[in-house]
Amino acid sequence: MSAKVLKHAKIYTGDQVIEDGYIRFDKQVLAVGPVFEYKAEADDEIQNVQGTTIIPGFIDVHAHGGYGYDAMDGDPDQIDTMATKMMRNEGVTTLFATTMTQSNDNIAHAMKGVKAAAAKNPIIKGVHLEGPFISPVYKGAQPEQYIKDPNVKLLGEWNELSGGLVKLITYAPEDPGSAAFENYCIANGIVPSVGHSNATREQLLNSKATHVTHLYNAQREFKHRQPGVTGHAMLEDNMHAELICDGFHIVPDMIRLAFDQKGADRIELVTDSMRSKGMPEGESELGGQKVFVKDKQARLADGTLAGSVLQFIDAFKNIQSFTGCSMYEAVLMSSVNQAEEFHLDHKGILEVGRDADMNLIDQDMNLKATYSYGNENHPE
Template sequence: MSAKVLKHAVIYTGEEKIEDGYVRFTDKILNVGPASEYQAQAGDDVEILRDRVIVPGFIDVHAHGGYSYDAMDGDADQIAAMAQKMMTNEGVTTLFATTMTQSDHNIEHAMAGVKAAAAKNPVIQGIHLEGPFISPVFKGAQPEEYIKDPDTKLLAHWNELSGNMIKLITYAPEDNGAAAFEDYCLSHGIVPSVGHSNATRAQMMQSKATHVTHLYNAQREFKHREPGVTGHAMLENSMTGELICDGFHIVPDMIKLALELKGVDRIELVTDSMRAKGMPEGESELGGQKVFVKDKQARLADGTLAGSVLQYPDAFVNIMRFTGCSVADAVKMSSGNQAKEFNLTQKGYIIPGKDADMNLFDSAFKLQETYSFGQAHHAE
C-alpha cells in the first residue's frame, strides 16, 4: 500500500510540536518528525502544506445530534450519517453518540440503533448515556416524567443491547441505588459521570464518579457554604470535567477559572450538540420538546438552554481565545485527554501505530481538511 505524506506543516502530535514537520501514513500513522528527516520511499504521495497546522482528530464524548439527526431517533443509517457530517464538517474523528432521558423503549431503540450505526461508521466509538438516572432538581432540558433512580439491572440490559458500547454515563450519585450502579459501571468499563445532580460535597465524597458532565451546567452550584458538584469537581484531582465552550453555557471568565483550577490534563471539550447544529435558525426538537434556535443558542420555550449548536472547531478556538492557553493545551483537551480517559488506544495522537485521524487547519485555524483512518475529507 502506498503512503501519503504531508510535509512542511506545523504538527502537534499530542506529545510535541514540530515546527516544520512531516507525517507519513496509510490508515495508520507510519512516521512523523521534522521535514528534514523525511526519507522518500517508492510510491509515496507527497503533499506540501506550508502555512498549515495539523492536529489530532477531535474526540467528542458528548454530542446528541446535528445536521437534522439525533442519536435518540434510533435509525442506524441516520446516526451513521450524523457521525459522517460531524467528521467532515467539524473534524470529529471519534464520537460517543449521546442519548438523553426518555422512555425505556426509546432508549432501547437508541441502543440498538447506535450499535448498528457503529458497524457502518467506525467514527462512532461509544455511547454516552445521559440520564434517565438523574435529579429532577437539575433536569435542565431532560423531560422530568422519565427520570428515575439508578437501576443497575436496567443499565445492564441497555448495555447488552448496545453491544457493550456504553462508555460514559451521566447520573445523580445522591439517588438511591447509586453505589451498586457505580460498581457495575466500573466493572464494565463505563466511566461514571456526575451530572444533572443535586449532590452535596459530602455526598460526592462517597461517590465513585470520576467525570463531571458539562461542568457548571445542570448541577448543584459552587457556593461559599456548600461546594456542591461544581466545587467538588474543582477540588478533586481525580475528576475530569467537560466544558461547553460556546460562551453561552459558561462565560469565558469561568472557563478560564476552571482551566486554572483543574489544569489542562483534566478538562475535555464537548459540544453537547443537538439536531439543530448545522441547520438554519428556528424551531427544532430535543427529546420530544420544542427547541428554538437563535443567535447560536438553543433554548426551550421557557428559556432553558437545551444542548447546543456548537461546532467542535469553534470550541477548539474558543478555549484558546477565552483562556490564552496554547495550541498544544487545546489539543490535549480536544483529543489526548479523551483518548487516555476512555482507553481509546488508537486515538488522540499523531504518533506511529495510531489511526491516521488528523485535522488540517490554515494559519487562522479554519478547518480545511480531515483525515479519518487515512482517508481525506474536505469541510463543506
C-alpha cells in the same frame, strides 16, 4: 501499498510540537517527525502543506445530534450520516453518540440504532447515556416524567443492546442506590459521570464518579458554604471535567476559572450538540420538546438551554480565545485527554501505530481537511 505524506506543516502530535514536520500514513501513522528526517519511498504520495498546522482529530464524548439528526431517533443510516458530517465539517474523528432521559423503549431503540450505525461507521466508538438516572432538581432540558432511580438491570440491558458500546453515563450520585450502580459501571468499563445532580461535596466524596458532565451546567452550584458538584469537580484531581465552550452555557470568565483550577490535562471539550447544529435557525426538537434556535443558542420555550449548536472546531478556537491557553494545551483538551480517560489506545496522539485521525487547519484555525483512518475529507 502507497502511503500519503504531508510535509512542511507545524505538527502538534499530542505529546510534542514539531515546527517543520512531516507525517507519513495509510490508515495508521507510519512515521512522524521533522522534515529533515523524512526518507521518501517510491510510491509515496507527497503533498506540501506549508503554512498549515496538523493536530489530532477531535474526540467528542458528548454530542446528541446535528445536521437534522439525533441519536435518540435510533435510525442507523441517520446516525451514520450525522457522524460523517461532524467529521467533515468539525474535525470530529471519534464520537460517543449521546442519548437523553426518555422512556425505556426509546432508549433501547437508540441503543440498537447506535450499534448498527457503529458497525458501518468506525468514527462511532461509544455511547454516552445522559440520564435517565438523574435528579429532577437539575433536570435542565431532560423530560422529568422519565427520570428514574439508578437501575443496574436496565443499564445492563441497554449496554447489551448497544453491543457493549456504553462508555460514559451521566447520573446523580446522591441517590441511595448509587453504590451498586457505580460498581457495575466500573466492572463493565463505563465511566461514571456526575451530572444533572443535586449532590453535595460530602456525598460526592463517597461516590466513585470520576467525570463531571458539562461543568457548571445543570448541577448543584459552587457556593461559599457548599462546594456542590462544581466545587467538587474543581477540587479533585481525579475528576475529568467537560466544558461547553460556546460562550453561552458558560461565560468566558468562568471557563478561564475552570482552566486555571483544573489545568489542561483534566478538561475535555464537548459540544453537547443537538439536531439543529449545522441547520438554519428556527424551531427544532429535543426529546419530544420544542426547541427554538436563535443567535447560536438552542432553548426550550421557558428559556432553558437545550444542548448547543456548537461545532467542535469552534470549541477548539474558543478555549484558546477565552483562556489564553496554548494550542498544545487545546490539543490536550480536544483529543489527548479523552483518549487517555476512555482507553482509546489508537486515538488522541499522532504517533506510529495509531490511527491516522488528524485535522489540517490554516493560520486562522479554520478547518481545511480532516483525515479519518487516513482518508481525506473536506468541509461541505
